[in-house]
Amino acid sequence: MPKEKVLITVKTYPSLSAKYDELVCTAGFKEDGSWIRIYPVQFRKRNYSQQYSKYQWIEIDLVKNTSDFRKESYRPVSHETEIKIVGEIKPDGDDWKERRKVVLNKIYKSLSKLIAEAKNKEIGTSLAVFKPSEIVGLEIKKVDREWSKEKLDKLNQLNLFEFADKEGKFEVVKKLPYKFSYKLKDSEGTTSTMMIEDWEIGQLYWNSLKRHGGDERLACEDVRKKYIDDFARTKDLFLFLGTTKLHHNTAPNPFVIIGTFHPKPTTQTSLF
Numbered sequence: 001m002p003k004e005k006v007l008i009t010v011k012t013y014p015s016l017s018a019k020y021d022e023l024v025c026t027a028g029f030k031e032d033g034s035w036i037r038i039y040p041v042q043f044r045k046r047n048y049s050q051q052y053s054k055y056q057w058i059e060i061d062l063v064k065n066t067s068d069f070r071k072e073s074y075r076p077v078s079h080e081t082e083i084k085i086v087g088e089i090k091p092d093g094d095d096w097k098e099r100r101k102v103v104l105n106k107i108y109k110s111l112s113k114l115i116a117e118a119k120n121k122e123i124g125t126s127l128a129v130f131k132p133s134e135i136v137g138l139e140i141k142k143v144d145r146e147w148s149k150e151k152l153d154k155l156n157q158l159n160l161f162e163f164a165d166k167e168g169k170f171e172v173v174k175k176l177p178y179k180f181s182y183k184l185k186d187s188e189g190t191t192s193t194m195m196i197e198d199w200e201i202g203q204l205y206w207n208s209l210k211r212h213g214g215d216e217r218l219a220c221e222d223v224r225k226k227y228i229d230d231f232a233r234t235k236d237l238f239l240f241l242g243t244t245k246l247h248h249n250t251a252p253n254p255f256v257i258i259g260t261f262h263p264k265p266t267t268q269t270s271l272f
Contacts, residue, residue, distance in 0.1 A: 004062045004074070005031050006038065007089065007102055008052050010240050010259040013202040014173040016147055024199070026052075027072075027127055027242060027258065033105050035127035037073045037242070039065065054259075055099060057087035068245055070126040095236075096263035103261055107131050107238065109187035115253055118243055126243040129261070132184040135232035139193060140220050145177040176202050177216070180223060182239070182257060194241075196257040201227070227260075235262040 010027035026038040038060070052058050060083050062074040076083075092098050108114045108130045117125040181195045201223060208222035209215070231237050240259035247254045 003059050004036070005057055005059050005086065006036055007057050008054055009103060009261070010242070011054065011199040012197045012258055013176065013199045016172065025242075025258070027240070029102050033102065035072045036062075037065075037068075037070065037127060038062065039068070039073060039075060041076065052083060052085055053088075055089045056085050057089075059084040059086045069124075070243065070245060070248060071124050072127050073245075091263075094264035095266045096261075099261075100263065103129060104238070108241075109133065111186040111190055111192060111253065111255075112188060114241070114255070118248060118254055126248060128241045128255075130186075130239045130241045130255075132182075132237070132239065133187050133189075134185040135228065135237065136183040136185060136191065138224050138227050139179075139181040139183055140224070141179045141181075142177060143179045145175065147172065147175050174206065176205060178205065178220060180205075180227070182227070184239075192253060194239075194253070194255065194257050196227075196260075198257065198259045200260075231260060231262045234264070236265040237262050 006028045007030075008026060008028040010025070012025040014024050016023075023040040026041050028036060028038075030036050061077045061081050063077055065073040065075040089098050089102065106129065108128050111130070114125065114128055114130065117123045179195060180201050181193050183191065183193045185191050204226060205219055205223055208219035212218040212222075238261040239257050240261065241255040242258040243254040244251075244256060
């Protein structure tokens with residue numbers, strides 16, 4: 001296929017893969033407004049000039065990911081495929097007017113409707129913009145602090161996950177020791193708890209941990225303040241949702257939160 005132009009709106013926290021090493025799931029909007037998922041991407045191994053940010057337009061050669069049945073899933077032609085950054089939609093004010101034009105063309109408010117579309121093989125929706133009617137809270141749960149030894153040993157044997165930092169050392173991405181989940185309600189009043197897998201929530205945690213001298217409690221409180229006090233209470237919050245391939249057809253709710261869209265609320269002046 002010809003080179004695809006994509007506005008990046010989603011980058012998930014890096015995960016480890018025995019086949020591909022460290023991977024990031026990327027998603028965004030094509031020029032026609034439809035969703036596209038780009039996976040796998042060895043993001044941190046890319047040259048710095050190809051390490052795109054959210055709301056940048058990229059140009060890349062893609063092919064359908066035949067190992068993934070989800071209709072939106074594509075992959076780079078190869079791991080060496082060039083990613084060219086060709087533009088950016090900047091915030092343009094607190095209400096993100098230009099970003100809204102691309103992102104908010106189709107909004108789901110009912111989770112049951114969205115899940116039904118995901119389960120329908122003819123529709124098969126696996127990426128969506130969702131507007132919760134209420135954010136009830138943020139759940140923070142401890143999880144394993146390290147990647148499994150089995151997975152690390154396998155990657156080490158294959159010499160896949162190593163890449164050099166400025167000092168010439170090698171390190172794998174740090175595993176988040178906490179799972180962060182929004183508890184929310186949809187337009188039908190249904191309450192759900194959905195894990196947040198956005199790269200930004202992980203980076204917020206690590207930056208806060210460093211700022212607080214390693215105090216995990218304070219780092220978690222910073223995350224809660226950002227996602228509840230800021231995003232949920234003062235912003236016009238939308239959630240980017242995506243299914244997991246493993247659970248798309250089996251889980252009652254196969255969606256997780258893969259990003260947030262959080263401009264300030266728009267103000268409309270009455271004409272009367």
